[in-house]
Amino acid sequence: MKEVRDKYIDLLMRTILCSMYPDPALAYGSDDNNHRKEGRDWPGIAHSMIGEYRAKNIVDLCKRVIEEEVPGHFLEAGVWRGGTCILMRGILEAYQINDRKVFCADSFEGLPVPDENKYPRDAGDILHTFEQLAVPLETVQENFRQYDLFDEQTVFLKGWFKDTMPTISDETFSIIRLDGDMYGSTMDILNNIYDSVSKGGFIVVDDYALPTCKAAVEDFREQRNICDKIYEIDWTGIWWQKTQ
Ligand SMILES: C[S@@+](CC[C@H](N)C(=O)[O-])C[C@H]1O[C@@H](n2cnc3c(N)ncnc32)[C@H](O)[C@@H]1O
Numbered sequence: 001m002k003e004v005r006d007k008y009i010d011l012l013m014r015t016i017l018c019s020m021y022p023d024p025a026l027a028y029g030s031d032d033n034n035h036r037k038e039g040r041d042w043p044g045i046a047h048s049m050i051g052e053y054r055a056k057n058i059v060d061l062c063k064r065v066i067e068e069e070v071p072g073h074f075l076e077a078g079v080w081r082g083g084t085c086i087l088m089r090g091i092l093e094a095y096q097i098n099d100r101k102v103f104c105a106d107s108f109e110g111l112p113v114p115d116e117n118k119y120p121r122d123a124g125d126i127l128h129t130f131e132q133l134a135v136p137l138e139t140v141q142e143n144f145r146q147y148d149l150f151d152e153q154t155v156f157l158k159g160w161f162k163d164t165m166p167t168i169s170d171e172t173f174s175i176i177r178l179d180g181d182m183y184g185s186t187m188d189i190l191n192n193i194y195d196s197v198s199k200g201g202f203i204v205v206d207d208y209a210l211p212t213c214k215a216a217v218e219d220f221r222e223q224r225n226i227c228d229k230i231y232e233i234d235w236t237g238i239w240w241q242k243t244q
Contacts, residue, residue: 005094012090012147013055016083018046026132038234042132047143048083050179050206053234058084058177061202061239062091065174070200072172077105077161077189078179078206080133082140088175089149098153100174105157105164110134111182112160119184121215127181161185165192173197178213179206186216194224197242209236 014020017036025041035041039051048055062074074088085104092100110133114122127133137158144150157164161180169192176197178189186205197203207213217238220226228240 008094009059009087009091012087013052013059015147016047016087017050017052017055018043019052021045027130039236046083047081047086049080050084050237051234054206054237055084055087057233057237057239058087058175058204059091061175061204062088065201066091066095066097068200070174070198072174072196072198072201073101073103074175074177075103075105075168075173075193076177076179077165077193078181078185079104079106079140080179081135082143084177084179085140085154086144086147086149089144089154090147092153093149101153101155103155103157103168103171103173104140105159105161105168106135106137106140107160108135108137108140108158111180111185114182115184119182119187121183121212125182125212161188161192165189169193169196171196174201175204176202177204177206181207181210181213183212183216186213187220190216190220194220194242199242199244201242202239203242204233204237204239206237208238 023043023045026044028041037052039054042049076085079085085102089102111127113128114125116123173196176193178186180186205217228243230238230240232238
């Protein structure tokens with residue numbers, strides 16, 4: 001049955017990425033065949049924009065924490081249309097695991113206006129002006145329903161990370177996936193949730209190619225004296241395993 005389970009997960013991955021059908025980009029499109037695989041555009045239809053390499057990475061890490069019994073839920077902060085969370089929920093389904101949840105945290109109304117006093121690195125950031133990044137909660141929940149994966153094993157956290165992350169800091173996580181692009185968004189997740197990640201768990205960062213996000217990761221690791229090796233996924237995704 002392992003083969004069928006892996007085929008379900010692989011098919012789910014290709015479905016959230018809309019790999020099998022034409023899907024013109026909303027923005028940042030290109031004729032280069034690798035462009036979508038590398039998650040460089042904002043897809044018109046696909047339920048995730050992370051591309052094949054980062055999707056394969058989250059599949060691998062979810063399987064690892066399950067098979068190595070690293071305790072804790074899965075969190076994605078910055079879900080957009082929900083595709084990556086749907087993939088994580090589908091992996092739990094495929095392994096018939098019901099004691100781990102998927103937490104989906106997002107404003108469901110796009111990125112915040114930069115708080116330049118608190119986070120000067122975000123000064124001038126214009127990501128909050130992109131309406132394409134504002135996907136309502138109801139749309140994301142409907143996307144879960146389309147995969148028959150909408151149930152109480154998924155927790156939707158609506159609001160700004162600075163407000164929602166403190167409400168889940170008592171939970172235990174085996175994987176946290178940061179996809180909030182900005183310095184402040186990345187820092188609000190790390191400050192509130194890093195200590196809730198199990199030893200042996202994984203921190204995945206989608207936007208390391210953005211100077212703001214990279215600076216937040218570097219500052220946080222320096223402040224906390226974190227020396228765990230950083231692994232590159234592709235041109236922008238990174239992860240590390242928490243060893244202490
Ligand atoms: C690039 S998209 C995420 C892409 C998604 N992970 C995928 O699989 O396609 C960034 C998301 O982060 C959310 N976001 C960014 N900063 C946030 C914050 N501080 N609080 C709440 N949501 C935030 C935006 O609303 C948006 O949905």
